[in-house]
Amino acid sequence: MKVLEERIRQDGRILSNTVLKVDSFLNHQVDTTLVLEIGREFARIFGGRPITKVLTIEASGIQFAMAASIALGVPFVYAKKKKAVTQEGEVYSAPVHSFTRGESYLVSISRQYLGPDDKVLIVDDFLATGAALVCLADIVQESGAELLGVGCVIEKSFQEGRGLLEERGIEVHALARIASMAPGEIVFIGNEAVIG
């Protein structure tokens, strides 16, 4: 997605070979116009499939799941990190280790909102180690729902996330795929040929 790659070049800040900050337009301050375009791009890529629900994980997946949800005309569900007091009843849950935050947390989804009737598109902001997305994919499988694909906004292609998902037979599309980066330079992988 050219407009996204250009925006990353312009406003992203590369702090190291692995850390890219996009918090001026994607995941702290949010340019809603761009996020809505991202949602329409996910709908263009995945919209031919009979998706009933978009699934993401709090917090920074929410704006992209909502944008995809608007474009696809289906509800979205966001998995919670850590069980809250008001979240009673049965949940699907699995532990995830976040390298960004340097801590582990429990991902949970109420069983009421995911089941065998659902056909799911998972959406998230970053695909890097894949830890959170593999966890979501496992929860989808446990629920009996069908996973129709994973859409990520930014992929760090030099990390193992895509491989872990593809090993499970999951189709992955990322809108900006970073081959490599270092302070002052970023190399994107050419856009994939995509069948809408």
Place this chain on the structure above:
Amino acid sequence: MKVLEERIRQDGRILSNTVLKVDSFLNHQVDTTLVLEIGREFARIFGGRPITKVLTIEASGIQFAMAASIALGVPFVYAKKKKAVTQEGEVYSAPVHSFTRGESYLVSISRQYLGPDDKVLIVDDFLATGAALVCLADIVQESGAELLGVGCVIEKSFQEGRGLLEERGIEVHALARIASMAPGEIVFIGNEAVIG
């Protein structure tokens, strides 16, 4: 907002005199159509003011801030809970105690995204104790930005949040104001007269 009150009556689950779950349509599984309507209602109420930025707090404020942001045509910022490793540099921060989660956390906003040029609308899902919203209002004041109002989706009017905000001279609008509730019954306060 009648459609919201009716939806709460239909799909909300009242667990006690203080705990209302709306996670089938607002803050776990999300009915995007309703959330976009909520955004338009905030824009109707506050849209006459020169808002430059919508502000909320992760996670469950994000979908409503995004909806308001779409309707108002301005970006939004979501405050983070707990400082992440990638969030370097100067931040505004303040501690908050969450009664829902039974724990304290640090709310932080990068100084880059809030300053004297901003005219801010704060949006959140619930107004109850007001702890998170008072914290955000204090951060807006510290930043030198102007706070033009607070919009909440659901107010538990029997708790002290509105009073704490109004004491600070802040104008508060909530789309569904709960006077009292108990399992099986909920009483809303009549809609306020609102000047657009």
